[in-house]
Structure formats: C-alpha cells, structure tokens
Amino acid sequence: MSKPGDYDAVRRDIVAQLKKPDYDDGSAGPVFVRLAWHSAGTYDAETDTGGSNGAGMRYEAEGGDPANAGLQYGRAFLEPVKEKHPWITYSDLWTLAGVVAVRELGGPEVEWKPGRTDLVDDSKVPPRGRLPDGAQGADHLRFIFNRMGFNDQEIVALAGGHNLGRCHTDRSGFEGPWVNNPTRFSNQFYKLLLKLQWTSKTLANGIKQFVYVDPDAEEGDEQLMMLPTDVALITDPKFRVWVEKYAEDKDLFFDHFAKVFAKLVELGIQRDAKGAVVNSDNVKGGYISAPKKSNRPTGTSSRGQGGCPVQAVQGAQGGCPRARL
Numbered sequence: 001m002s003k004p005g006d007y008d009a010v011r012r013d014i015v016a017q018l019k020k021p022d023y024d025d026g027s028a029g030p031v032f033v034r035l036a037w038h039s040a041g042t043y044d045a046e047t048d049t050g051g052s053n054g055a056g057m058r059y060e061a062e063g064g065d066p067a068n069a070g071l072q073y074g075r076a077f078l079e080p081v082k083e084k085h086p087w088i089t090y091s092d093l094w095t096l097a098g099v100v101a102v103r104e105l106g107g108p109e110v111e112w113k114p115g116r117t118d119l120v121d122d123s124k125v126p127p128r129g130r131l132p133d134g135a136q137g138a139d140h141l142r143f144i145f146n147r148m149g150f151n152d153q154e155i156v157a158l159a160g161g162h163n164l165g166r167c168h169t170d171r172s173g174f175e176g177p178w179v180n181n182p183t184r185f186s187n188q189f190y191k192l193l194l195k196l197q198w199t200s201k202t203l204a205n206g207i208k209q210f211v212y213v214d215p216d217a218e219e220g221d222e223q224l225m226m227l228p229t230d231v232a233l234i235t236d237p238k239f240r241v242w243v244e245k246y247a248e249d250k251d252l253f254f255d256h257f258a259k260v261f262a263k264l265v266e267l268g269i270q271r272d273a274k275g276a277v278v279n280s281d282n283v284k285g286g287y288i289s290a291p292k293k294s295n296r297p298t299g300t301s302s303r304g305q306g307g308c309p310v311q312a313v314q315g316a317q318g319g320c321p322r323a324r325l
C-alpha cells in the first residue's frame with residue numbers, strides 16, 4: 001500500500017492499466033475518460049446535486065443506468081489500482097483516471113484536485129436522465145449542459161472528448177469510432193466533422209447515426225461515424241463557430257479542453273481556502289472512503305448482453321475479446 005495522499009503513485013498505476021491489447025482499440029484510456037465524464041455529468045447547478053463527488057455508479061441506481069452501459073469496464077480496470085491504494089476514494093480515482101488518460105493519450109495536462117468523498121448508500125444517487133442522448137440535437141445539448149453551468153463554447157470543447165474511443169452496439173446502440181486513431185487525443189474530430197460528408201444511416205438495430213462513406217474504402221475498413229448530437233455542432237451556427245476554431249487551432253482546443261474538463265470534474269465540489277473539500281453530504285460518523293463493495297462491477301449493457309465477462313476484464317490484459325459487435 002502506498003502512503004495516503006501519494007497521488008503520483010496512483011497516477012503511475014493508472015498509467016499501468018491503460019494498455020489493453022485485447023480490449024477495443026488496445027487502450028482503456030477512452031473508457032476512463034468517459035467514466036470520469038459520466039461520474040461528473042449528472043450535476044444540476046440549480047439543486048446542487050449530482051457531480052463527481054460520491055461515485056454513485058457503485059450502486060445499481062446509477063451504475064445500472066443504460067446511459068452508463070459499458071462503464072463497468074472502466075470501473076473494473078481500475079479495481080487493481082483501488083486495491084493497491086485503498087485510501088483513495090472511488091470519486092477521486094475515477095476522475096483522476098480520466099485526467100491521466102487524456103494526458104497519456106497525447107492530450108493536455110488537466111488540473112485535478114483530490115478530496116472527493118464517496119456516498120455511503122444510494123440515497124443521494126442523482127436521478128437518471130441527466131446525461132445527454134446522442135440521438136438528439138442542439139437544443140438538447142444546451143438543455144443538458146446549461147444545467148451543469150456550461151456555455152456554447154464549453155459544450156463544443158467538451159464534445160472534443162469524441163476524439164477518443166468508439167461507440168459499441170451493445171452499450172449505446174451506436175457503432176464505430178469518430179476518428180481513424182481513437183487512442184490519440186487530437187483535434188481530428190472537429191476537422192473530420194467539417195471536412196467529410198456525413199450521411200444518415202439506419203443501423204440493423206434501428207438506430208440512426210451519421211457515417212462517412214469513403215469511396216476508397218477497402219474491405220474490412222471501419223466506417224467513421226458521428227452521433228446526431230455531434231452533427232448538431234456543425235448545423236447550429238453558434239456551435240459551428242467553435243468547431244471551426246478548434247479544427248484550425250489545436251493549441252486553442254487543448255487549452256480550452258483542459259479548462260473545461262477541469263471544471264467538469266469539480267462541479268458541485270466545495271472547497272475551503274486551502275482547497276480541502278467541505279461537502280458534508282457523504283460524511284457519516286467520520287467516514288472517509290467507501291467500504292469496498294465488490295470487485296465485480298454493477299450494471300449491465302443496455303441490451304442485456306454482458307459482453308466480456310468481468311473476470312476477463314479484471315484479468316487485465318488477457319482473454320477479453322474486442323468488445324465490438
């Protein structure tokens with residue numbers, strides 16, 4: 001066990017978990033970024049509820065939300081890190097893993113501060129329905145992200161998370177990656193949004209997404225995709241201005257992404273002048289870190305197909321087939 005408070009040791013062990021040759025595109029990074037984002041993206045500024053403090057996804061009420069389908073992989077990949085550093089809270093671990101993954105995959109350094117505490121039961125788990133629905137448009141994006149306190153520029157910068165990773169039919173129902181190299185953080189997502197012709201395609205499961213039909217595609221080449229919410233970033237003129245800026249200027253995007261991701265993982269967290277978290281919601285009788293519930297992640301895929309067995313996921317490198325359908 002490391003010395004409590006040795007976050008550099010935790011960072012190193014998160015880095016050690018990133019490489020996963022048999023999982024998706026070979027990296028746990030994208031699912032760590034999504035885990036951090038979904039842990040925080042439940043925040044509601046008006047009621048000051050939700051947010052990354054609490055790590056409610058350990059409970060079925062939040063972990064089993066179809067919007068969080070697939071994040072059990074990220075949580076399971078981080079279990080060995082929690083075991084090695086039991087003093088860190090899950091809420092700190094999940095947000096730190098997202099920040100570390102962005103950096104390790106070539107993105108900017110995001111400021112991260114520790115001190116979150118974990119819920120002690122599921123009574124304060126935020127209601128479902130607070131995360132965005134990729135099938136919708138610009139109004140929905142503003143509705144969801146304004147609730148958290150983000151403006152148009154911040155929405156477009158945050159959406160740049162889709163430079164990483166992919167959609168899985170057994171998780172969200174959508175299918176495919178946004179960019180050709182989904183384990184390298186860049187501004188490619190914005191460039192492709194503007195440059196390629198995006199056409200609507202209805203998948204076998206009835207879900208509609210946008211795809212680029214590459215005339216030079218060879219057999220086995222994977223089609224690039226965009227969600228309806230991604231395409232809304234170029235059809236809405238106010239969003240589009242920022243897509244154009246970020247496509248043009250990678251440094252500007254990295255700078256804005258670093259700021260907005262840092263803001264995201266701090267939503268709802270109150271700190272005193274010294275930076276110590278003063279939220280009292282999760283404290284019961286001197287409680288500091290949640291008791292370890294189980295090594296097995298809760299929550300199933302949205303379509304009830306478990307995909308890779310948990311044992312294989314936890315077996316770190318081996319055994320898990322590429323989670324694509």
Ligand code: HEM
Nearest residue numbers: 030031033034037132133134158161165166167168171172
């Ligand atoms: C703007 C509204 C957003 C919508 C509608 C949305 C929707 C989605 C959907 C449907 C998936 C596919 C999940 C799957 O099938 O595995 C996904 C994946 C992902 N999202 Fe988003 N997302 C949004 C914002 C964000 C933000 C703000 C970030 C981070 C800054 C982010 C980071 C990711 C990453 C990294 C993945 C890939 C996960 C993986 O490869 O397992 N998304 N998102």
